[in-house]
Amino acid sequence: MQPIINVSEISKTYASGFQALKSVNLSIDKGEILALLGPNGAGKTTLISIICGIVNPSSGSVTVDGMDIARDYRAVRSMIGLVPQELTTDAFETVWNTTSFSRGLFGKPSNPKHIEKVLRDLSLWDKKDRKVRELSGGMKRRLLIAKALSHEPRILFLDEPTAGVDVELRKDMWQSVRELRASGVTVILTTHYIEEAEEMADRIGVINHGEIVLVERKDELMRKLGKKQLVLQLNSALDAIPSGLAQFGLELGADRNQLIYTYDTRAERTGITSLLSAMGAAGVSFSDLDTTQSSLEDIFVDLVKASR
Amino acid sequence: MNYRAVWAIYRFEMSRAWRTLMQSIVSPVLSTSLYFVVFGTAIGSRIPQIEGVSYGAFIVPGLIMLSLLTQSVANASFGIYFPRFSGTIYELLSAPVSPLEVVLGYVGAAASKSILLGVVILATAAFFVDLHIAHPILMISFLVLTAVTFSLFGFIIGLWADGFERLQVIPLLVITPLTFLGGTFYSIKMLPEFWQTVSHFNPVVYLVSGFRWSFFEISDVDVTVSIAATVAFMLACLAVISWMFKTGYRLKN
Incomplete structure (x- = not known):
């Protein structure tokens, strides 16, 4: 399969002197679900943030669909949707407005039908006129996913998508992610729940102390298992x-x-x-x-x- | 150019203004009306005309500038600081937008709000004093130029601030004193010579003077100097912002 993301020799040292990533190499295939497993502080979020353009790497390069993330940032970023780990939302906006805003920000023409579909799929449709601050934690998490999907990305990053989400909802979310994959979207998720990686992923990458320790097909790992x-x-x-x-x-x-x-x-x-x-x-x-x-x-x- | 992103940011910021209508429009109008009642009518009636203009009318351009400066800085700095504070900035950073588009969206919205406010205050002033505007086009140009320039300045403060206190420090300790000492309520020609010289180092003097000239054709400094000084300050702000984006200053690690 053809890689859609190629991370090459990426290192990151923060201003504090903390080295979050050490010469990371990783290739992600088109259409797969890759789970990045690792303890807290392993470098998962830093890696995702670099690919999405939120953090500048200290050295190394990343290409997405053959394009450099810095040079062709417009083309690259319009392909990517990001669901961050923290529940950061515009508290005073309505669900509908904040989701439409995301679509516009990513340069897509307004498409109320698509926004409606995304909100319905994530069971947020009946909350569309509510202010974001009135939503529960689980709803906010889904809203962040809705925002990321509003601009029809081909690659979706989910940073700890099920943290603080109850079991029932977690199952629904896994189902949604599978449907996305079926529609051709490449999904990269970070988690520290092994169960989640086992349930969802095609491949599993283990990251620790800023290094990729292993990347293997899940069935290969399961065979060992x-x-x-x-x-x-x-x-x-x-x-x-x-x-x-x-x-x-x-x-x-x-x-x-x-x-x-x-x-x-x-x-x-x-x-x-x-x-x-x-x-x-x-x-x-x-x-x-x-x-x-x-x-x-x-x-x-x-x-x-x-x-x- | 990602026009849709500029529009999305602009609309988002403007809708914030409508949500906080009391704070962003009603309260500045109320405080300006109070200035007119106190300085224009109560005290102003005992002050002789200044260069042929009644005191009530004389302070109108200065009062508009006062609100324009403080509101431009407040709007623009809060607009970019709040996403940094709440964390929603992640979306802006991961979006296919250039620094120019971000600035156009945020600064454009902040400037629009203060221009709107300036017009509202002008309309309010017309209730209290007889106004005639000698050079309406120049007046509008000054209004727009000042709103844009000080929104850019506010944007810089919003990027620089790392706490809500810092967001308040510059407007409170720099903008407000400079505005009050910048000839809002008096002509600097009324000052002793030494303080006149000192006043020429105050950029607000050039703004108020130029703006007042467009109303009454009276000024403390030449109107072309006023325009040049404002444009120079605007270019300086643009240079600082482009440096901030280039280095990722407080936006990106």
């Missing part, structure tokens, strides 16, 4: 794995007292039964058994720890 380990506590230590058990790809664990078998829970056969009977035939007995499964959360925590 789908692997499970069976740990057999042996009655007596083994010098080597008996030849009768060679086909199982076993590992010898702590003090040669453990046998570790890795298997795929989603495969048709796990091979556990045949392993156990083969062990019986080879005369290897065990006193206890245990199974472990690494979650995306474990992978994430390990990655974040390793990059510390």
Whole structure:
């Protein structure tokens, strides 16, 4: 697939001396949903802000659809919609006016039909004449999404879109994002909810201390996730794995007292039964058994720890 | 040129003025009326004519300038400061708009409001004193030029301020004293010679004097000097703003 955003060697050091990003490279495919996962202060928002033109990078370059974000800022920015993390809204304007304002600001001719559709899709239509300050937190969040969608962007950035949104609404929002993707919009979302990344993303990028630690397809990660380990506590230590058990790809664990078998829970056969009977035939007995499964959360925590 | 963005910003800012009609139009009109009652009618009736113009009429151009300056600065500085304060500035920064378009939208709206206000005050003044305007076109030009210039100046303050107090400091400590000492209520020719010289360093003197000339053909300084001084100040403001945008000053990290 063709990349729509290409981030190349982007670094950012703030005036305070804090280095938020360190030579970040990232390529985002057209039409995908990319989730950027990372703890607070990892650099997610800085990265998004640089691509959207809110923060100037210290070095490096970004192209969007082949155009440089600084040189061709008009063409680039009119393609991008941004939903910020903070609930920053014009408190005294009405929902309708503030959404129409966004469309005008991005240079699009007025189109009440489109604004109506966006507001209806985000269940804000019956609030269109309300002042923004009268809205609840969840409604304000949706209003920010409506503003970003008002100018029909081809790329949508969602910075922590479901922070402070209840479970019911979160599900609706995920659905809306999926529909956007189906209409060809590229979506980049940041989150620190692993569940959200798992639910939504095509690819997952993990960012920590200003560096991209990993970018991988979600199904690839899930495949690793789908692997499970069976740990057999042996009655007596083994010098080597008996030849009768060679086909199982076993590992010898702590003090040669453990046998570790890795298997795929989603495969048709796990091979556990045949392993156990083969062990019986080879005369290897065990006193206890245990199974472990690494979650995306474990992978994430390990990655974040390793990059510390 | 993203005209739609300029229009969107302009309309947004103007609708803010309608929402705060009391604050932006009614209260300046009321305070100007009070000035007329106190200085024009009560005290003014005991003051002799100044260069053939009754005192009540003499202060009209100065009063309009007083409101024009303070309101231009207040409108424009608040207009750009508030989005910075509330955080909604993110949208402006991420939009396909150039600095020029941002300035046109914000400064255009702020200047429109003060021009409207100037006209309203002029109409109010007509209730209290007999007015004749010698050079209406020049008068309008001065009104527009001053409104634009001081809206640009206000825009700079709005970008510079990092708190609501700072937003108030310049208007309160600089604009108001300069306006009162700039010949709003008197001709600087009435001052001792030393203070006349000092007054020539006050830019407001040139504005009030030029504006007054367009009404009564009397002035403290030559009218061409007035126009030149105003235009020079406007260009200086434009230069500062373009520098601010170029460096991302307090807008972008």
